[in-house]
Amino acid sequence: MPKPLIQFDNIVKTYTSGDLVTEVLKDVSFTIAKGEFVSIMGPSGSGKSTLMHILGLLERPTSGNYYFADKNINTFNDEDLAHLRNREIGFVFQSFNLLARTSVLDNVKLPLIYSQNKKKMDERATKVLESVGLGHRLDYFTNQISGGEKQRVAIARALVNEPAVIFADEPTGNLDSKSGIQVMQILQELNRQGKTIILVTHETFTAEHAQRIIQVYDGQIVSDQPVKNQRQARAGEALK
């Protein structure tokens, strides 16, 4: 068993609004090893988004310990977390979250601007855009390209700092099936190259592209099982 990259120990997250205390995550514990491709599934309101936010260091748990690469996140301040997100984590969102009126290349360079390693930013961003097949779109504005291309730009942006983990939150949710397949293909290829991928989705079909599925329901993990026949995304095949 490889050393866990991510370790959740009794994570609890509650939101307080007025007198109302909502327990969104109830005592969640699991580990994810380096190099795994994991899907987190669950209906809306199940707590999977909160789980993902805590995993992605965007939010802190109310209680419990989160070890990322053996380091306890509770001991980190906001600035440490920002640096850790920048270095170790790449996000891919359902709604792309690209900067409008900004070129594809500049969007991908964004994490580099916030990183400590600012050498050869154009070169690195260009290289990673070429690796997702967008070498010909560098100077396009993000509103001039298709949805599938936008998501590939977002993946390039997630990859540019060579993070340990990619978090993909419903990455195919806003895409047509052909573009969705392309995105899943890229994620699987990245996983083969050794990247840890955590995919949040509510579609079983999409989730089965991973090696392991964690089902979340009502703030708890209800199942955590390996995928018996991992789907391989191929061009031409339709998602769904």
Next chain:
Amino acid sequence: MLGIIIGVGAVVLIISLGAGAQSLILGQLEGFGGDLIGVLPGQSDSNGPPASLYGVKVTSLKSGDAEAFKDEKNVSHVLAVASYYQTSVSLYWRDHNYDGTLQGIDGDYLAVDGGEVAAGRFFSLDEMSANLRLVVLGSTVASELFSFNDPIGQKIKINNKTATVIGVMKERGQVGFQDYDDLILSPLLFVQKEVAGVNYLSAVRIKIDSADNIDESMEMVRQTLRERHDVGDPADDDFSVRSFRDALALVTSITDALRYFLAAMAALSLLVGGIGIMNIMLVSVTERTREIGLRKALGATNRQVLSQFLFEAIALTLIGGIIGLIGGTLISYLTAIIVRSLGYRWDFVISAFSIIIAISLSTLIGIIFGYYPAKRASRLSPIDALRYE
């Protein structure tokens, strides 16, 4: 933004006008040599102009007073004493007419006021102390009354008296409160007796050997007049004695008032502009909440988000500041052109200092009023910001 433009523009204007006014005052001091004492009839407090300047006729100053100033026993350091009687007149020559100021002068006129003759000749000393119907015209008067005709030797009518033009003065422009080109000079006795029918003076100017002795001589002039006019208490003085430096101090106080007004306007505009910038930035932070969330998710620290929005605010105020700098420069340039066209000396100065002030002031406003919106942006939680629709 407009507030910043006006504010910085006003600041540039203040600095430039200050320099211009200084050059004006300097020019005036040079014009007078700074060593003249003016004696006017009628009392005035030390700040305001004497009553005679407002057209009130005060008859207390006599030629005998002027003679007394020439006596070393009364007033020392005196080089020359010029007496004046001045009155508004209408001049006629053929079918031309001109309304000007007739100034009766005596022998010391050139020593005190200076000036050169452009055509014809000036009065001889004997002529100036006699009741003769002769005039020397200022350049404006000559050109208005005679157009392209030669005025020398022509007879003109002053009110209903006839006088002969013997000379025209060189163009000189405005010095102090007086436009020399608009004067008609004539012997004092003629003006007093024939034109105005009076026996008093409207002013006496005394030239002192050195500006350092002005205060001493001024006090002696006062003492002499009090003795001659039987004034016991200085509060009852029926005259006022001024040095031209005092008169220039008046000009300075006027330009200072203008500068304070501009400074207050600048401060107010900058405040209003700053609040405007703060508003723009708050709206921008709200509109770009998702972007802020994204930047944070990608690893921007609070400080990086703060400085991004702070720099945007500074960029806004800097643009405003630069426009203001250009506007202020243009206005002060126009001021310089206008003031020069009136015949004054006015330097157009845009110093490196005002550029530095304009830039640092607008940066400062950007920092002060951009800080709060930027702080708010930096404190947004990445999750709330990303969820924001």
